[in-house]
Amino acid sequence: MLGIILKKHNIPCVVFEKYNTVSEYGAGISISPNGLKILEELNLLNKLKMVSANPFKTNFYSNSSMITSIPVDVVTTSRQSLYKVLLDEYLSLQGDILFDHELIDINLSKKTLSFLNNINITVAHIAACDGIKSLCRDKSFINNQSPIYSGYSVWRSIINTNQKDINFYLGSHYHAVTYPINDSQLSFVAALKNNKNNSESWKEKGNFDDIKSELPSFLLDKYLISEHKNHLYKWGVYTRPKINDLFKENITFLGDAAHPIVPFIGQGGCLALEDAYIFGNLIKEFKYDFLKIQNLYKSLRLKRIRKIQKASMNQARLNHTNNNTLITIRNMMMRYTNIISYRTKNIWQYDAVKIINKIIS
Numbered sequence: 343m344l345g346i347i348l349k350k351h352n353i354p355c356v357v358f359e360k361y362n363t364v365s366e367y368g369a370g371i372s373i374s375p376n377g378l379k380i381l382e383e384l385n386l387l388n389k390l391k392m393v394s395a396n397p398f399k400t401n402f403y404s405n406s407s408m409i410t411s412i413p414v415d416v417v418t419t420s421r422q423s424l425y426k427v428l429l430d431e432y433l434s435l436q437g438d439i440l441f442d443h444e445l446i447d448i449n450l451s452k453k454t455l456s457f458l459n460n461i462n463i464t465v466a467h468i469a470a471c472d473g474i475k476s477l478c479r480d481k482s483f484i485n486n487q488s489p490i491y492s493g494y495s496v497w498r499s500i501i502n503t504n505q506k507d508i509n510f511y512l513g514s515h516y517h518a519v520t521y522p523i524n525d526s527q528l529s530f531v532a533a534l535k536n537n538k539n540n541s542e543s544w545k546e547k548g549n550f551d552d553i554k555s556e557l558p559s560f561l562l563d564k565y566l567i568s569e570h571k572n573h574l575y576k577w578g579v580y581t582r583p584k585i586n587d588l589f590k591e592n593i594t595f596l597g598d599a600a601h602p603i604v605p606f607i608g609q610g611g612c613l614a615l616e617d618a619y620i621f622g623n624l625i626k627e628f629k630y631d632f633l634k635i636q637n638l639y640k641s642l643r644l645k646r647i648r649k650i651q652k653a654s655m656n657q658a659r660l661n662h663t664n665n666n667t668l669i670t671i672r673n674m675m676m677r678y679t680n681i682i683s684y685r686t687k688n689i690w691q692y693d694a695v696k697i698i699n700k701i702i703s
Contacts, residue, residue: 343428343615344469344596346384347622349435356465357432357439358455360472369421369498369575370529372508372521375690377612378417380619383695387417390427394419395522400508402676404669406560410677414508414686418521418529420500424611445472448481453592467632468593469621471614474580476599482590489580492604494658497532497553498575501565504528511561512672514664517606518561530565532557533579533606535662548576579604585647589636594621601647606657607689609650616694617643623698642697650689 348355373381373390381387395418402409432439447456454464470478479486505528508521518532534556553574554562585601588594597614620642624635663669675681 343380343618344471344622345432345437345439346386346428346435347619348625349432349437350384351622351626353625355437356463357437358443358445358457358463359439359441360444362441370500370521370523370531371419371421371424371611372608373417373419373424373615374608374612374686375415376692376694377615378415379693379695380615383619384431386427386431389431390419390424391417393423393427393524395524397506397508397522399506400510402682403509403511404673405511405513405558409512409673410682411507412682416508418508418523420523420527420529421611423523445477448478448593450482450590450592466630470593470595470599471597471618472599474598474602476595478593478599479587479595482593483587487582487584489582489602492579492581492655493535493537494533494579494604495536496534496577496579496605497530497548497557499530499573501528501530502526503566512661513558515662516557517661518557520565528565531605532561533658533661535658536578548574550574552576581651585644585651588640588643592632594632594636594639596621600643601651603647603651604654604658606654606661607650609654609689613647613650616646616692619694620698623702627698627702638701646692653685653689 345355345357378387381390397416397418398413399411400414401411429439442459443461444458445455446458448454448468449456450468452464453466453468454462455468456462468478470476470482472478474489500523504526505520505522508519511518515535516532518530520528520530522528532553536556553576581602581604588600596617598610600617601613603610603613621635621639624638628635628638660668660672663672
């Protein structure tokens with residue numbers, strides 16, 4: 343996304359990619375209106391919709407009992423599909439991307455990147471988009487705070503079946519979400535409260551016997567996870583409790599490298615899109631005054647990021663409560679008030695395009 347914005351403004355850039363291919367690893371992604379506004383502004387939304395799903399309703403359940411249904415306007419897709427749309431657009435703009443470039447070191451003062459293939463490259467500025475295990479952070483901050491286990495683990499799988507709506511199941515110490523990612527597949531995601539410290543890896547295969555012991559049978563029976571037991575992935579959810587550092591001299595952090603967010607209100611991907619759109623347009627507006635750009639970027643993003651982080655953790659506690667009184671109150675509020683729409687609107691109404699246009703004007 344950042345590369346697309348820079349190329350549209352004729353700002354030279356190059357993307358360094360560690361791997362040579364992109365794989366799903368059982369990962370779907372939901373993009374809410376705050377992310378869709380950015381894709382629409384860049385004329386990418388219709389391209390993504392062609393290979394994705396656009397559900398209009400979310401059904402909420404307490405275990406297997408229906409609580410309520412609400413209308414939604416989101417695009418649900420696979421990360422692989424989103425990556426392909428973005429990569430194709432970037433390449434169409436003659437964007438440079440170098441695959442098989444695994445970063446091993448950074449010299450911030452010289453703005454030099456060193457890669458495993460013995461190539462060293464000096465740049466004007468470094469945008470670090472290397473995820474929660476960010477090597478860029480480790481190399482930039484002497485006392486870098488390592489991510490800590492949030493107390494939650496997540497199962498994911500891509501299942502070959504058709505589903506029109508989003509289904510959201512709340513239970514004691516777990517919640518599960520299923521949503522279509524195209525006309526013939528859905529994403530199955532289940533988050534559990536788990537004191538066992540699971541590793542943070544999208545690639546770690548899950549054990550079907552484990553999921554049988556952790557989730558209720560009605561979910562496994564409904565979604566036939568047993569048929570997909572070779573395509574189950576499980577990982578621990580990690581976060582940084584204190585989000586303060588979005589940049590240092592000559593390097594700026596975006597996405598999970600800046601602010602890993604627990605995935606309980608579906609905003610990790612959207613926040614990354616917001617980061618890229620705002621940072622890229624600030625570069626366009628203020629050219630190479632990176633100190634000004636970085637300070638503006640932090641002032642525009644930090645409050646929003648912290649708000650989402652707090653809301654995500656609170657949502658996890660509400661989803662997974664086993665207190666019968668709280669469950670009854672939660673379900674009644676969901677059924678008889680507009681609390682869900684209010685909470686989502688509060689998050690989804692953020693408009694990065696409008697924020698940038700206001701700065702430019």
